[in-house]
Amino acid sequence: MRLLNWFRRKRLEDGLDRELRYHFDRRVADFVAAGIPAAEARRKAALELGGISQVQEEVRDVWLMTWLRDFVYDLRFSARSHLRSPAFTAAAVLSLALGIGATTAIYSLVDQVVLHALPVREPERLVLTHWQGDFAGGGFGTYDLMSYPFCRDLQAQDRFFEGVLCRATTVVNLSTGGDPSPAVAELVSGTYFSVLGVGPAVGRVFGSEDDGTPGTNPVVVLAHDFWQKRLAGDPGVVGRTILINQHPMTVVGVAAASFRGIDVGEVPALWVPASMSSQAIPGFEDMFDRRTRWMQVLGRLREGVTLAQARTGLEPWFKSMLQEDTKRAGFPRLTPERRRAFLAATLDLTPAPQGHSPLRRSLSQPLWVLFAATALLLALACLNVAGLFLARGSARTREISTRLALGASRGRIGRQLLADSVLIAILGGLLGIVLAPVAIRTLIAFLPHDVAANALRSTVDSRLLLFAFAMTIVAGLLSGLAPALQAGRRSLISALRDRSGGAFGGVQLRKVIVTAQIALSLILVIGAVLFVRTLEALLAKGPGFATDRLISFTLQPRQNGYSPADTSRLLRRVYDEVRVSPAVETASMVRFPFLVGGSWSNFMTIQAGERIATDRDVQLNEVSPGFFAALGIRLVAGRDFDRRDFKPLGDETYRAAIVNENFVRRYLGGRNPLGLRVCIGSGPDARPNVEIVGVVEDFSYRNLREESEQAYFPVFDQAGGQFYVRSRGNPDQAMRAIRSIVHAADPALPVTNLRTVDDQVQRSLSNERILAALSSGFGTLALLLSLVGLYGVMSFVVTQRTREIGIRIALGATGRSALWLVLREAAIMIAAGAAVAIPAVVALGRLVQAELYGVSPTNSLSIGEATLVLASASLVAAAIPAWRAARLNPVDALRLD
C-alpha cells in the first residue's frame, strides 16, 4: 500500500541512501583506478551526480507525486462507483454526517466552555488563588473568593508573580441615556488589563491610577460587543457620561474586540474600577475588610516560575499573614478549634488559562458526558459504514478477485477500499459541518437564554473545522479499515473457485461489528434511561410547593440610587398594590430568590439547654408574613410571622425565626423546637437571642436536588426584594399588571427576572434536560443504526445459507426450526453485545453518578428495561430475514445456484 509510504519512509530513505553510496563509491574507485588522486576523484564523482542530496530530493518528489496521483485516481474511481449505488452512498454519508455533526456540535460547546484559553497574552501563565480551609469571615459571590486587601498583599509577592489582579461581577442598573436596564459589570483592580495583557480598541484601559481612593474614580471601560450593539459603535464614546446605579461615570475606552472578560458564563458589558465598588454594589462598604471575600484573585506567574514553586514559595508568607490577621482589630473572636482551623488554612493555586467560570463548573461534566456519548455514536456510525462496505465488498468479491488475478497488489486493492471510505467520510464530514451550527443552536436553546445568548456562539471557527476534519479522517479510516484488511486477507483461489459468487465476505467480521454496535447502543440506551429517570424523578419531586400560576420578579431600588428608607417605602407601596390587584390571588415578598442555584447561608448557633453550633451552612432567607401560606408550604408547628415580629426602621435585629423540618431533625432530635433561641454565626461571640416561633415542611431552596437545613426571618424590606405572586387566571395578565404598578411607582425602575416559577424550575433543570433529551436522541439513533446493521447481516446469512436451510426443510425440518436457526444467531450476537455493554455501564456509571438523581447508575431495573428494549427491537429486525428463511420452498432453494 503506497499510503504506507509515509510509515515506511525510513526504510525507503535507507535504501536510497545505500543505493547512492554504492554508485558514488564505485565511481570514485574507478577514477582512482584511472590514476586520479582520491580527493579529486571524490569531487568529480559528486559533481557528476549533481550533488547527492539534490538527487535524494528529486527521488523523494517522485515518491510523493506517484502517491498523490494514485490517490486522485482512487478517489475518482471511488466517486464513480459511489455514484452507481446512490442509496448505499446516501445511507453511509448520512450516518457519518450525523455522527460527525453531533460530535462537532458538542465539541464546540466543550471547547467554548471548558477548553478555550482566554484571548490574552500567554494565558498559560495565569493562576487562580483559592483559600483552602477556614476563612473566619463572610462574603458573597460564587467560588474561589478572596478579599480585596488580599489581592493588594499578593501583588507585593513579585518574586513569583509578574502581576496580580482581582475581579468580581455584579449586575448594575445601567443608563446610557434612556431608561436604566440591568447590565453585567466586572469590578476590577487597576492591574486587571495590564496583567492580562489586554489593550484598548478605542481610548484607554485602566491603569493602577484608576484604582485609588474609594469613590474618586468614576470611570468605566466598555466591552466591544456592548459598544457595537448598544451604542452603535459611537466613535465619540470616549468622554461620554453614563449612569451606573444613577452615579455618573465617564467612559475612558473600549476594550479589545476579542476580549470578553474572564468568565465565559458571564460576559460583562463594562468594567468598573474596584475603588467604585460602593457605587456599583449599593450598600457595600466592606472593600477593605479582610474578612469579607467577594472577588477572584488571579496572578500571572513570572517567566520560568512553576506553579509548584509559587505554591511552596508563598507558603511562609501566607502563614505569617494568617498570624497577623488574628491580631488585627476586627478579627472575630473564635473558639480554640476554629482558631486552629483558621491557622491551618492554606493557599492553593490552580492553573487558570481559561479564566474563572462557575458555568464551567456546572456545565463541564454534563458536556463531557455528552461528548463521550457522541464519540460512541460516531464510532457506531463508523461501524455501520464498515458493515455496509463489507456487505458491498462481498458483492464485489468477483471484481476484486479478478483484479487480484490480473496482478493488482493486495495493498493496492486495500487502498482503493480505504479511498472509498475516506471519500464517504469527507462527504459525511462536509454535511456534518453544515449541520453542526444548527445542532449547536439547538443545544444552546436548552440552556437558560440569558446565559446562552451572551456566552456561547454557534459559529464554526477554524479550531472547530480542524476538529471536524480530524474526526472525518478518523471516521474514514475506521470505517474503511475492516473492509481493507478483509480484502488483504482473502484467499484468491478460494474466492475464484467459489461458485456462489458472494457466499464469502467476512461474515464473521460483520458479526463482530454488529455485536460491537449492539454493545455501544446498549450503553447509550442505558444512559438515556438513567438520565430520563433522573429528570422524571426531579420533576415528580418538584420544589415542594405548588408552582401553578406562580410568578416571581425582582426589584432592586438601591441600584437606582434609593436610600434604605425610600426603598422600604417603594417596596411597601408595590407590595400593597400588587396584593389588591384583581389579577392577583396572593402576593408575598422575600429577600433572596429561590431555585436560582445560590443562597444566603451561614453557620448558626442554637441555645437548647446546651449550646449547639451547626456543623455546616444553614440556608437563610427573609420572608414576609403569609409567604408560606401563599406558596402552599405547610406550617408543621407554631405560627407564621406577623406584625409583632417587625421592628421600627433602622433596627436590624430579628425577633422571630422559622426553621424547616430538616433543621429540627439534624440538630434538635426529638426536642420541641418552639421557644428555643437561635442566631446567625457560630463564633464564641454569637448570642442566640432569636426565638423559633414555627416549623415549616421542607422545600427546595437552591435547586431541586439538594436537601438542606433552612431558617427564615421576617423580611427587611430595605435592601430590595424578590416577589412571589400567585395570579388569578392567566399569568400574563398578572405580569402586565405588575409591570404597570411598578412603572406607576417609578418609571425608571426596572422589573427584572419576571417569569413564572415553572419557568424557573425548568431553568434550574437545564443540565438535566440537556442530558435527558440528547441522550435519548443519541440512544434512539444508535439503536436505529445497529438495527440496520443487524438486519443487513441476518439477511446476508439467510441468503448464504439458503441451500442448507432448503436441504433441512426438504429433510423434514419445520419452518419453525428454520426460524429458530436464524434467530439463534441473532440472539447470540445480542447476548454477546449485552455481555460487553453491561460491565462497561457498571464501570462508566461512576463517572455520571453526580448527574443522576433518584436512580443509581447500576440500577438493575433501568439496565433491564434498556436491554429489553434493545433485545426486542433487535429480534424484530432479525425476525424479518428469519421469517423469509422459514418460508423457503425447498425446491426453489435447491435449484438456486
Added chain:
Amino acid sequence: MPPSRFPIPQGTLDMLILQILSLEPAHGYGIAQRLEQISNSVVQVNQGSLYPALHRLEQKRWLTAAWKQSETGREAKFYSLTAAGRKQLAVERDSWARLAGAVRLIFEEGGRS
C-alpha cells in the same frame, strides 16, 4: 557543425533505461556505465537524473528491484524489467520509430523543395 555531444531529449532516458534492462538486470551504477558508453559517442546523460527516473519507473511497476550481491561483493540494488515494463518498451520503441520516421520524412520533403 553541431556539438559532438548533445543533451538527451526529454523522455528518452526512460526508454534507454528500459532498453538496457531488457538485456539483463543491472544496478544503478551498471546502467550509468552503459549510458556513458553510449553518451561518450553521442549523447550526454546527467548521472544525477538517473535515480529519479529509476524510482519513477519502479513506482509505475515497469521495473522491480531487489538487493543482491554485485560483482564487487557488496550488496547493490538490481533493477529488472517486469512484464508490464517489457510491454511498455515495445510501445515506446514502436512510437519512437514512427516519430523518427515521420521526422525523417519531413526533412526529406524539406530537402527536396
